Amino acid sequence: MTITVKKNLVSEAKYALKCPNYMDAEYITIHNTANDASAANEISYMIGNTSSTSFHFAVDDKEVRQGIPTNRNAWHTGDGKNGTGNRKSIGVEICYSKSGGRKYKAAEKLAFKFVAQLLKERGWGIDRVRKHQDWNGKYCPHRILSEGRWEQVKAAIAAELERIGGKKASSPAKTGTKISGATYTVRNGDALSVIAQKTGVSMATLQSLNGIKNPNLIKVGQVLKLTGSSTSSTKPSNKRTSYALPSGIYKVTSPMRKGDDIRRIQNALASLYFYPDKGAKNNGIDGVYGPKTANAVKRFQSVNGLTADGIYGPKTKAKIEEKLK
Template sequence: MVIKVVKNLVSQEKYSLKCPNPMVPEYITIHNTANDASAKNEISYMKNNTSSTSYHFAVDDIQVIQGLPLNRNAWHTGDGKDGPGNRKSIGVEICYSKSGGAKYYAAEKLAIKFVAQLLKERGWGIDRVRKHQDWSGKYCPHRILDEGRWDEVKAAIADELSKIGGKSSASSGSGTTYTVKKGDTLSAIAKEHRVSVANLQSWNNIKDPNKITVGQKLKLKGSSTSSTKPSSKKTSYPLPSGVIKVTSPMTKGTNVRQVQNALAALYFYPDKGAKNNGIDGVYGPKTANAVKRFQSVNGLTADGVYGPKTKAKIESLLK
């Protein structure tokens, strides 16, 4: 049975605030709301407030309501004005997430069916589904994450997709290559496929990460005969010892730049709109926030302070 979508679209007068950019979607991002409102109230609030925060659909236990056209972007993933989450993904909010209970689980069940329907309509597979956390590190969808059920939810979407005759995956071949599309950046491709920019450069002999071309095929895995990469990767991002925080005397210089470069390799930095991608050797609020997001995602105390535990975790992920 096709799920009917009720449209209650934002007015074109508010496009500049809520959905200013044309979009050809490539992903679906799942969120949990921070309250217990219905889909009708969620969309009404999103449309009429003065915040830029926006999303395409809200799903409750009864219905799916659309608030933005699918050919416009939404500000819902926190990965910046040019981030692939904000610029290339359809935002789906699951209602009644704050308190949970029967209404929430009914809403989640309907959302699973609806996301599968969206995937089938576009000929996509489950590989196109993301959680908010994947884009910016924010702990969302919070209820699903709290209950440790993200893999279960994805499996349920995949199962529903199979039942309605959709593709198991939109990817072709072995998944070891990627063809560059218009608007792609190396950092976005690296983030999507869970590899580092440094490895993509090495595997594809790319000297300048800003110079990739539409149609170019990129290797997403290194040669199995290469045994030097793990150790060289770590030495490519030397990390300082000691503690660095916004009020620290070490808030400027090479030590900070080393931290910023390492965070960039793990997708928590940089700012693509800034000079040199925002890697400036200054441990200000932006860098502290990147550290905080890294800590939050990796089970550390999210205080924005670079110290021995954060250093050790970064190094373990860069091996």
């Protein structure tokens, strides 16, 4: 079913302030809002104030609102008047991002469907999706980044795009990609999943060849090997299946359940980048099935078509094992 967009477009009298340039878009940029306003309120405030800051769409738990025409640029990525993000990308804000919770999760789900719809309409693949951070380094979409879910977000959008019959990837020639020899130099706006699609080298192989533990931490200008031997600092990908995940049902209880079985669950989730706890001892692997572990399970479930209840059971076990292969 096509998602209907409710338009509340900025007046042409404000084009000079909010969207002064014609745009033939090449990308879609995802943002998290810094408040808990609805889509209608986000757009109304944006088009009514005297700041130049602007964006094309806001998505909440119930609807999609548009404030800037998609053939006009918007000032939403902070990379300057001639920056690719500002001049060549469609800005999509996900509402209720400050506090999270039920409304945010629903808004995020609708946003994924809407972004997939935009991609299909333009004949684009998931390689055209960017996060705000890719353009100017700002920590945005902040909620998604703080939860270590960017790659999972892209996977969810890609799955929705495939479901509605869209393309898996755009032509490298259209995105201006230049690939030569056995290396690839990371460009502004690249993500590891995008590089995998551009080069035909899987993410797992790219990580293994280049010692990349966290795919969210690649840097512009970094030279990645596309062929050769794995670095000594990265475990071979076939070892990711050695967690011997436990059977049974695990959930938050009082007192909280502890043990090596839970460590195996946590390690498996960490391997799939759903259990990052930067700065914590042992990456937060503590063998306790508490709120932190339940939240990681819930996030994994939410992007893999499972009931997002934070309870580890047979279906979640099977899906984790599938993703680890």
